[in-house]
Amino acid sequence: MKTNPHFYPVILAGGRGTRFxxxxxxxxxxxxxxxxxxxxxxxxxxxxxxxxxxxxxHWIITNGDLRPAILRQxxxxxxxxxxxxxxxxxxxxxxxxxxxxxxxxDPDAVLGLFPSDHVIGEPERYRETLRxxxxxxxxxxxxxxxxIRPTRLETGxxxxxxxxxxxxxxxxxxxxxxxxxxxxATQFLAAGNYFWNSGMFLWRASTLANALREHLxxxxxxxxxxxxAFGTRxxxxxxxxxxxxxxxxxxxxxxxxPRAAKGEGLSNIFCLPSxxxxxxxxxxxxxxxxxxxxxxxxxxxxxxxxxSFCLNAKNNYIHAPGKFVAAVGVSNLVVVETDDxxxxxxxxxxQDVGKVVKHLDEKxxxxxx
Amino acid sequence: MKTNPHFYPVILAGGRGTRFxxxxxxxxxxxxxxxxxxxxxxxxxxxxxxxxxxxxxHWIITNGDLRPAILRQxxxxxxxxxxxxxxxxxxxxxxxxxxxxxxxxDPDAVLGLFPSDHVIGEPERYRETLRxxxxxxxxxxxxxxxxIRPTRLETGxxxxxxxxxxxxxxxxxxxxxxxxxxxxATQFLAAGNYFWNSGMFLWRASTLANALREHLxxxxxxxxxxxxAFGTRxxxxxxxxxxxxxxxxxxxxxxxxPRAAKGEGLSNIFCLPSxxxxxxxxxxxxxxxxxxxxxxxxxxxxxxxxxSFCLNAKNNYIHAPGKFVAAVGVSNLVVVETDDxxxxxxxxxxQDVGKVVKHLDEKxxxxxx
Numbered sequence: 001m002k003t004n005p006h007f008y009p010v011i012l013a014g015g016r017g018t019r020f021x022x023x024x025x026x027x028x029x030x031x032x033x034x035x036x037x038x039x040x041x042x043x044x045x046x047x048x049x050x051x052x053x054x055x056x057x058h059w060i061i062t063n064g065d066l067r068p069a070i071l072r073q074x075x076x077x078x079x080x081x082x083x084x085x086x087x088x089x090x091x092x093x094x095x096x097x098x099x100x101x102x103x104x105x106d107p108d109a110v111l112g113l114f115p116s117d118h119v120i121g122e123p124e125r126y127r128e129t130l131r132x133x134x135x136x137x138x139x140x141x142x143x144x145x146x147x148i149r150p151t152r153l154e155t156g157x158x159x160x161x162x163x164x165x166x167x168x169x170x171x172x173x174x175x176x177x178x179x180x181x182x183x184x185a186t187q188f189l190a191a192g193n194y195f196w197n198s199g200m201f202l203w204r205a206s207t208l209a210n211a212l213r214e215h216l217x218x219x220x221x222x223x224x225x226x227x228x229a230f231g232t233r234x235x236x237x238x239x240x241x242x243x244x245x246x247x248x249x250x251x252x253x254x255x256x257x258p259r260a261a262k263g264e265g266l267s268n269i270f271c272l273p274s275x276x277x278x279x280x281x282x283x284x285x286x287x288x289x290x291x292x293x294x295x296x297x298x299x300x301x302x303x304x305x306x307x308s309f310c311l312n313a314k315n316n317y318i319h320a321p322g323k324f325v326a327a328v329g330v331s332n333l334v335v336v337e338t339d340d341x342x343x344x345x346x347x348x349x350x351q352d353v354g355k356v357v358k359h360l361d362e363k364x365x366x367x368x369x
Numbered sequence: 370m371k372t373n374p375h376f377y378p379v380i381l382a383g384g385r386g387t388r389f390x391x392x393x394x395x396x397x398x399x400x401x402x403x404x405x406x407x408x409x410x411x412x413x414x415x416x417x418x419x420x421x422x423x424x425x426x427h428w429i430i431t432n433g434d435l436r437p438a439i440l441r442q443x444x445x446x447x448x449x450x451x452x453x454x455x456x457x458x459x460x461x462x463x464x465x466x467x468x469x470x471x472x473x474x475d476p477d478a479v480l481g482l483f484p485s486d487h488v489i490g491e492p493e494r495y496r497e498t499l500r501x502x503x504x505x506x507x508x509x510x511x512x513x514x515x516x517i518r519p520t521r522l523e524t525g526x527x528x529x530x531x532x533x534x535x536x537x538x539x540x541x542x543x544x545x546x547x548x549x550x551x552x553x554a555t556q557f558l559a560a561g562n563y564f565w566n567s568g569m570f571l572w573r574a575s576t577l578a579n580a581l582r583e584h585l586x587x588x589x590x591x592x593x594x595x596x597x598a599f600g601t602r603x604x605x606x607x608x609x610x611x612x613x614x615x616x617x618x619x620x621x622x623x624x625x626x627p628r629a630a631k632g633e634g635l636s637n638i639f640c641l642p643s644x645x646x647x648x649x650x651x652x653x654x655x656x657x658x659x660x661x662x663x664x665x666x667x668x669x670x671x672x673x674x675x676x677s678f679c680l681n682a683k684n685n686y687i688h689a690p691g692k693f694v695a696a697v698g699v700s701n702l703v704v705v706e707t708d709d710x711x712x713x714x715x716x717x718x719x720q721d722v723g724k725v726v727k728h729l730d731e732k733x734x735x736x737x738x
Contacts, residue, residue: 021695022693022695305711306709307734309725309728309729311721311724311725311728312718312721313713316713318711318713320711322709323706323709323710323711324391324709324710324711324729324734324737325710325711325712325713326390326391326710326711326712326713326714326722326725327713327714328712328713328714328715328718328719328721328722328724328725329714329715329717329718329721330702330713330714330715330718333699333702333713335704335711335713337692337706337711340675340691340692340693341692341693341694341695342674342687342689342692342693342694342695342704342706343694343695343697344682344685344687344694344695344696344697344699344702344704344713345695345696345697345698345699346697346698346699348698349681349697349698349699350697352680352681352697352698353695353697355680355697356678356680356695356697359678359680360678360693365676365693368693
């Protein structure tokens, strides 16, 4: 199957990933960490897209704190296409800018939107799904979302409610839902036509540009002006000056939900059921589960250290590179050590690690965030 | 009350204290650590004895691994009186050697035997008890043991069973017992005439010398020969050559138990009931309890670190100097970090930390022990 030569990956890499503190920091966010193997999350993201798009067709949208590290990690990408937002304005302006930038040189551009910090267990199946989605997106004013088949009760994700199957091999999207409570999540899992919203979307740049003009009429012209300055000496200044004037809104709220509200038959939003070992690694706990599935360690202990000794210790995630670790009589702990910090929590409560970063932010302990 | 001018403290400082790993090491044993305040345990031991005996009357018996650090920590003591055993031979030969050494210059010497790694909460009461004990010891062929009034069920100590009160203000010792099981410990606590064996003894050097000649007839002459060489150029060589020939036996087995077996009225062993805030700091857990009693910290968390943030965390002991520590949703943990090691255990299981050192010994990971 040939890949559409007009396909451009746009990778969003501006998040902080605070739940991986103390490893993740403002200048070393989750996507810049090698949480799963030798490559960092963003290097893996690019690597698995390269068979579909050459380096020069990749775009990354990040911020000034992270751009220097991304440049170092991805030396083959065009530095001009690694954009640092002067301020964060959520996803709608970021993706919109990418659409207007692509349209300057390629009216047939198909834009794929990708988070930079997810794990894909089966890259070949992932690319097959993408190829299929790119075809659907290229065929008209369509929006394609990759929906992950739920494998467990999960209240931490948004869900996609799918409707009728379409001739193009996807399912028509009926509705996007917020993160459900446990009762709803149970219902969703049982129903069979609900999928996790992966945050991966495919659409023609022109489709997206038109959607922005329709749904964000004030922001779209600003983005067009910024895009028009790209490649000139005025770009940096224009970007810095105009971008803060954009609405601060997610693409979900700005475009997808109102578009879906037009109704299953009219919205042209399609869900591609996806099953390629996706994992968003949302916390130390999901990282522990991911690695434990892969390596099936004795007693469930995952320890990265210079050496270790476990005595009556089970199911712990311990990261203390360079140290000898002794775990005696402890279970279900997460312990992560860096040069300047030590986190001690449990597999049950590791999602609260973001609150540590919030505390450090509030106390202006900038050297630790 | 005047102190007997013939009183000589002999401090045993050859133990490893492996239960304080990773802080304690072969060359930095528990007694060399500042576990309770700014002074190390051995510095505190000497400091609280100084009102009873000048520096030049202190003797320390240790080993070659620890002697250099002890010399640095106690610069006012006479280096010649900080003896390093060429090999460990348990307590009987160590104390016996001290007795023969003291007798060379002072036939009226009263020898006080002291561990080097205990905490004394009330040093003034401690010295009052010692003054009383020194008088009893000096008055004849008596052996005085400081017996700690039990304050809890404890199966980790040896006990002293006391009998009739003596005119000298102490209780006659009926028997020394091994560490009891829980049922026996309960019985001991209820009975009221059982005391914890503190390991602190007082006796005339001549009493001890005679006891050794009686109970260890092969070892006593060896110790006398070594003592005779003290102060000469041959001492180091004599010590190294002869000391290994001594029996490897504790003073309890060699002298105290057989002597007590002579019967309450004949043994001349006296127990001084003692109540001066004694704590042997046997583990991280007892250190946690000791500090928690003293400082009564919020939520029972004791954290020595560059900074810390606790969220839903209770009753943890965390030592990570120089780091910012975040504890989220964890309870009753002991976490101790050094340059090269990280220990993670619980207050319930910290007595098993010695097994980590045993493992490291077996694996010949010498740099970690």
